[in-house]
Amino acid sequence: DTGVSQDPRHKITKRGQNVTFRCDPISEHNRLYWYRQTLGQGPEFLTYFQNEAQLEKSRLLSDRFSAERPKGSFSTLEIQRTEQGDSAMYLCASSPTSGLTGELFFGEGSRLTVL
Amino acid sequence: GQSLEQPSEVTAVEGAIVQINCTYQTSGFYGLSWYQQHDGGAPTFLSYNALDGLEETGRFSSFLSRSDSYGYLLLQELQMKDSASYFCAVRDEGSASKIIFGSGTRLSIRP
Numbered sequence: 001d002t003g004v005s006q007d008p009r010h011k012i013t014k015r016g017q018n019v020t021f022r023c024d025p026i027s028e029h030n031r032l033y034w035y036r037q038t039l040g041q042g043p044e045f046l047t048y049f050q051n052e053a054q055l056e057k058s059r060l061l062s063d064r065f066s067a068e069r070p071k072g073s074f075s076t077l078e079i080q081r082t083e084q085g086d087s088a089m090y091l092c093a094s095s096p097t098s099g100l101t102g103e104l105f106f107g108e109g110s111r112l113t114v115l
Numbered sequence: 116g117q118s119l120e121q122p123s124e125v126t127a128v129e130g131a132i133v134q135i136n137c138t139y140q141t142s143g144f145y146g147l148s149w150y151q152q153h154d155g156g157a158p159t160f161l162s163y164n165a166l167d168g169l170e171e172t173g174r175f176s177s178f179l180s181r182s183d184s185y186g187y188l189l190l191q192e193l194q195m196k197d198s199a200s201y202f203c204a205v206r207d208e209g210s211a212s213k214i215i216f217g218s219g220t221r222l223s224i225r226p
Contacts, residue, residue, distance in 0.1 A: 045216075
């Protein structure tokens with residue numbers, strides 16, 4: 001299966017620690033997105049990349065969050081000095097540039113629990 | 116800014132038809148999408164409407180009225196496996212590549 005993969009699937013950390021999530025998109029997809037989802041809510045946009053360029057970052061995202069996609073392939077999302085409010089599912093999605101529908105292909109997510 | 120509104124919960128009977136509505140506010144519009152998400156799973160794409168009218172894909176259909184800033188997802192011949200959350204989504208007004216999701220409608224199917 002060559003879908004979007006995310007690692008780790010689950011992460012439990014203590015408040016104040018740093019965490020990093022990795023996303024491997026579908027190989028031919030140029031666009032890569034990060035979303036955050038809490039229980040009972042829809043995915044909330046965090047940031048997206050076109051190849052290695054980070055084209056937009058949510059204003060809701062504090063400077064504790066940073067994302068990279070150094071070679072236009074996999075991406076990492078780092079959260080520094082985690083807070084309990086960061087507990088959520090972090091979803092990665094990819095899409096082809098040429099897609100007319102803008103369909104996003106999501107990974108299974110990385111669930112973060114901050115104690 | 117943009118906003119999407121959809122009912123938080125809908126309950127229906129197995130074998131019946133259910134409609135999930137979505138209204139949106141956006142200054143620019145590139146299309147309305149629908150996604151399905153089962154508990155513990157990833158959102159998966161169902162449909163996309165860029166123009167007014169009905170798009171049918173098997174038991175699922177999606178409708179769009181751009182003049183009313185309104186769309187709906189219609190699910191027919193409901194099956195227990197259709198129990199899931201359904202999200203409408205629009206492309207961002209400033210960037211067609213940024214996709215914004217509604218808060219979702221949780222559909223529960225009763226036998």
